[in-house]
Amino acid sequence: MAESSAEAYYEPVKGDEDDDDEYVLPDDAGFTDYLLYPLRSGENFFARFTKNFGWRFAIQITVMYLLVKGLMMSVLGLVKLSYCKKTLKIDGSACQTMMVISSTPWAIKGAIGVLADAYPLFGYHKSSYILVSAVIGSIGLFGLATFPVTSAAFAAILLFSVNLEIATSDLLCEGKYAELMQSKPKTGSTMVSYVWGCFQIGSLIAAMFVGPVADHYDPKVLFWILLPLAVSIIVPTSLGYLADERVSPEKEGIDMELIKTYPYIVLFCVIMAVVAVGNAAIDIFFFEEHFWQMVYAISCSVLLSILAFLWLPRQLAMCNFYMFMASVLYLNISGAQDFWFTADEQCVPGGPAFDYTYYNTYTSIVGAFTGWVGVLIFQNFMSGWTFRTLFWVTTILQCIASAS
Structure with missing residues (x-):
């Protein structure tokens, strides 16, 4: 891993230049x-982004959210159906259980964050964990x-390891760009729009080829x-482009001061991770026993x-409980559906007897384009809104969409 150099990976901006x-x-x-x-405004946007955060950090974020979270995670989400049906030859219930197990790393991000903050692995809080x-x-x-x-x-279990990479890299890159957003509050919406723009491009690319490949191979x-x-x-992480x-x-060593300062938050994150891993274990050893999965x-x-x-x-706590209840009440029957x-x-x-090209590719292309519309709307009209307003407006839109 590259050592910190004298050259700053993102230059400080004086006055209101940011x-x-x-x-x-x-x-x-x-x-x-x-x-x-569109070309000129995009060029202007990227120039402002690299000016404020540096080209190295731009490469790190591009690789993370275009290739890893955008393209790789989207392909994993789209291929699950054909992989379950054509390769594993399992039914919808088993496929959904498999995806619950494989997505467990997303439920332990809190513990991963605590670990990264409390113990710098090989001397680094973020880069080493990503690697x-x-x-x-x-x-x-x-x-x-x-x-x-x-x-x-x-x-x-194998898909669990892939999601562990995506979830860990996502969390720690989020932590770094959130730090930069806080230091440059006037550019906050620029970072968010760039991240989600990369993600939508990756999703669109994935949608274009997953369906045809699944149909013919x-x-x-x-x-x-x-x-x-x-x-x-x-590559960019080992070169130090994350600026960690x-x-x-x-x-070096465990930061006991952090643990003593926030003992209950740390303990809660650890318990939540243990519960999530336990849920995956229950699903593995009682794969067909849905009653015991539900009880746990x-x-x-x-x-x-x-x-x-x-x-x-x-x-x-209130915010977490609301989002938890929103997820619970948003019924997901995607496996059987x-x-x-x-x-x-x-x-x-x-x-309907849809093939994978239609079901995975055409529908996902529509979803990717509408996602881009959302990014443009946010950047041009909603970037100055408060988080509370953004939260309830998008929640209402989600409720309307799910009811239609």
Whole structure:
């Protein structure tokens, strides 16, 4: 890993220079000006981004949110249906259980964050954890691509390792760009728009080829395509583009002061991680026993909700509980639903019988374009809104969309 150099990876900006004007059309704009407006405004946006955060950090964020979270995570989400049906030959219920197990790393991000803050691995709070998780994720993808996997539980474990890379890298890159946003508040919306813009581009690229590949080939071939994407985050991170400075020798080791300052928050994050891993273990060893899966999930949800109100600041506990209830009440039957929409005539007479090109590619392309519309709306009209207003407006829109 590259040591910190004298050259800053993102230069400090004096005065109000970080609030450069966005590109606007000239007063006497002609047809060519309107035609080139998307190109010129995009060029202006990227110039402002690199000026305030540096080209190295821009590369780090681009690799993370275009290739890793955008492209790789989108392919994983799209390939699950064809992989379950064509390769593993399991039903919708088993496929959904497999995806719950594999997504466990997203539920332990709190513990990962605590660990990264409390213990600088090899002297770094973020970079080393990203590199280790990238190696683990790459090994998981290699196994998915090469091993003759027939067990849904084993496939879930390999997919768990891939999601561990994405979740860890996402969390620690988020932590770094949130730090920069705080130091440059006037550019906050620029960072958010850039991150989500990269993600939407990656999602669009994934949508274009996953469906046709799944229709004509073994879906396992897609894991070979993902392998270099998993490795890609290693390059900018090892070169120091995350700007994660090495801690001084006296600060190496466990930061007991942090743990003593926030004991209940740390303990809550650890318990939540243990519960999440326990849920994955229950799903693996009781793969077909949905009753016991439900009992465990409900019991742990009640426990965590009570502990949140006992140990966390009340505002944070209320926010967490609201988002938890919103997720619980937003019923997800995608596993069974996906199988029904793509079932053949013999399985579902008179059914839609969509192929993967239509179900994965065409619908996802529409989703990617609407996501881009959302990014443009946010950057141009909502970037100055308060978080509270953004939260309730987007929540209402989600409720309307799910009810339609």
